[in-house]
Amino acid sequence: MDIAEIQGYAYFFLTMFLAISLYAYIYHLYKNKKDATGVDYEEYSNMALNDDIDTTPVKSVSDEKEK
């Protein structure tokens, strides 16, 4: 197998890997919401909309510590 052939295979598999990663990430973003433990990423917009220092965080660091 010469270098050009190795490059060809590497190029093909890298492209496949990147395409699969892209769609897997999109799937992950949507699937997360349906899990019991999942998060609805759309709620994260509230981090900007309710950003006064005394408003409740979307997901609090201190909640996490209590668990």
Place this chain on the structure above:
Amino acid sequence: MENRPLEYDYTVAKMFMLTTILLGIVGMSIGVFIAFELAFPGLNTVFGEGLAEYTNFSRLRPLHTDAVAYGFTISGIFATWFYVGQRVLKVSMAESKFLMFVGKLQFWLYVVGVAAAVVSLFLGYSTSKEYAEFEWPIDIAIVVIWVLWGVSIFGLIGIRREKSLYISVWYYIAAFLGVAMLYLFNNMEVPTMLATSPAGESAIGDWLHSVSMYAGTNDALVQWWFGHNAVAFLFTVPIIAMIYYFLPKESGQAIYSYKLSLLSFWGLMFVYLWAGGHHLLYSTVPDWMQTMGSIFSVILILPSWGSAINMLLTMKGEWQQVAASPLIKFMVLGSTFYMFSTLEGPIQAIKSVNAIAHFTDWIVGHVHDGVLGWVGFMIMAALYHMSPRVFKREIYSKSLMAAQFWIQTLGVVLYFTSMWIAGITQGMMWRAHDEFGNLAYSFIDTVTVLHPYYAIRGVGGLLYLVGFFMFAYNIYKTMTAGRAVEESELANKSPMGA
């Protein structure tokens, strides 16, 4: 004092707001002056032959680019970080004496760094690498300033109350990491004092003059990997951080699709780093690298438009706000200009188009519809939104802001349309030849033809500068004469005086 409720502390944000405005005035004024120098060359010596060394185009051009990129834009990035960072992480700078100290130290070192950069460039100390002209002592100072900013970012993240990081914070982190990597690698340089000549002589150089550690084509590759990604991590990434915070906040609308913002973020991070090769098409760089640069540039449309469309759709059902608020106008037009320049850029990166566009004024036009229409508009909009909140006063004049918007929009349109015409004319004239292959025109022919467009470009720039002075005046009056506002008035829409 102990019982006072906790508030966000905008001390450092205010300091950087000041340098944003001051350095914006400096950078844009020089820009307008040198634009007129190109149209009317007599201006190169307008302050006398003796001063011509300091007032000619080539001495002033790096001062213009560096003042707007590393003065105006970076100050704007820092100012908005010290505002947005606290708010979306729900933690106040007042809670950490250490972070407050680091923030102030960063500001004062930045002021010293800017002063050193301005003086050294005026005196002609330059590495001659575009957008990386600063000599090595200033480079080291910039690294220190940048590390301090990193301490601020990660320090604030470390003491946050909000567990997840808002999309803008991701973009600020990317700007920090991206510039750190690019800056270090592109500025690897050796003072000529340490070099030895082929004849064996040493100590014949200069401590304040350095040469790149890379040579020839490698130097060009590193330079444009840096140069193009400086556009990415200064003019795109942190500005997207701003619009993802300020547009939803000012309009009261949730981001149209938060998921799309995440997808576009990772897409942009992956694709942008490979596109720099398009600056070196038809050069000595390997052909596959040129092709890769072109292809990645075209793919870049997807993540760029992902963010821009996301912002425009955030206004879905709320377009009356665009008509009603000049502040929203700035952001919506900024986002539109972002779409426009991220379509124009990939078109220019296609090899056959680049054969006409390269080295012409079309490139200059492209850069300016991006920086004037997108970067400048967004930073000014951010400062307008921040002003009532940091000064606790309503914006001094809504009508002045609206007038500024239209004057500057006209300025940008005059700028890029004149440069389109000039650039394509230039490209076509340079390559025109007769049946025997003799060039049809000499260089001076193009200069003569382009004169009116250069004059129009100068006028466009001047209009933008006039608008910037209106902005500076409006912010100054907001600080000093705006009506005091209650906390309850500051939920979303910024309060504005007539």
